[in-house]
Amino acid sequence: MNALLPLWSFVVRTSVKWPILQTLAPFVPVVALWWAVAAWGPFPPAFFPSPPDVVAKFISLMEKGILPEYLGDSVARLAIGAAVGIGLGVPLGLWIGLSKGAHRALWPVLLFFQAIGDIAWLPILIIWFGFGLTTMTFVIVYTVLFPVILNTVLGVRSVRIELHRAAQSLGASPARIVGEVVVPGALPNIMTGLRNGLGYGWRALIAAEMIVGTSGIGFLMFDARRAGSVTEIVLGMIVLGILWYIVDAWILAPIEQATGRRWGLVTQ
């Protein structure tokens, strides 16, 4: 056993030095199993491509410029959804959270429209806007917007009354209280809303691209189905997973770490 300790120590030191290894390591058995099943050969390669097939497809689509273009389109749509979702959802959420009247009037309506999930809008959107960018943009903005609004409202209402009172008795005007107390107090919830919204939005976008798209990763995968290229479909699935991991681990998680957790508003 003792002979293994230096090896273990090496693994720990390497993974501290290269955190990416910790992320990738769990995928080693997954890929190995996939590869083994493909090599064992119960399915024809056209139905069940092996890892090297997918890598080759990735290289060829990169060289042709199709993958970068489609990926760019999907990410740009996600970014627009995020921007509009934040730009519209946060102010609306603050207003509804702070105004009792607005809350009474709008909360049931919000819950109603949130329940009509994203692609349930597609049939009517196709009639109104046809196949294309407007419909896709509507779907992603719609999907991002509601979780952001609803969570912002919850965040605003979770700020303890003592903090409002403390700010008031230190001379803060209502407008300053919004900026100094309400927004930072609601920030952990706003981040949760954004995370959920983008997560749902990303799925909705791929679905919308499959049905009404003319570009994007969803379109790539659905188009590959017509051509019968399972390799391209699998590649699309992998790209989706990796992309979401990047958005979550490299953008959303660090923001949460630097705000709510640092302030003790979110438990580790």
Add this chain to the structure above:
Amino acid sequence: MKSLSLKNLAKTYFDAYKGEHVTAIRDVSLEVPAGEFVSIVGPSGCGKSTILNMVAGFIPHSGGEILVGGAPVKGPGPDRGVVFQSFALFPWKTVLDNVGFGPKMRGVPKAERDAIAREYLALAGLSHAADRYPNELSGGMQQRVGVVRALANQPDVLLMDEPFASVDAQTRMTLQDELSRIWEERRPTVVFITHDVPEAVFLANRVVVLSKGKVLAEVDVPISRPRVWDRLVADEQFKDLSNQVLALVRSA
């Protein structure tokens, strides 16, 4: 520093669920001259926190007058600093920015308000904690910041609502020693709400005993200053006064 006077203060509210009017404060009159430290004690439900919330302007009063330096109170304002039982520090601001919050709201430039905040932090022996966040501090340290944040805004009257009720007994005595020292240095006008009789007597020039929304008695505390627990623990005058107030509270 300014005086605080309550004239026939009353608070009734309508309990919509029970469908009846409830009287929280019946008729309270109280004069706190500028620079005096007054403690208000009383059993739970006697209305002591309601009085403080009305003086702070957090809730409206339904009868009588609240005057700070002769001017009537209309809503919350920076002339009345408040120290809360739950500390109520801003978790997203460092200790320095918490203490500098009042000056910031007055439009004091960054460098100047940082200097003010550092001066007041030094007063409470907190200089080393300036760049930390509230959740990184112990309860006792957080409430030191709470007191200093209120003082740094230079209020006319300082209102303290059971500020040491949620810290452990040892820390509480240290905080009482420190508050006593700071009061002797700066002489603010203080209204201190507590249910802890020795605490009320230790800190105050005068203890007001409240019962069922009315003033039951006022007891002067002529114990010499500076007051520190090391001396007062065995002080006969302190014991006598504490027993006297305790008897009043128990009869309330």
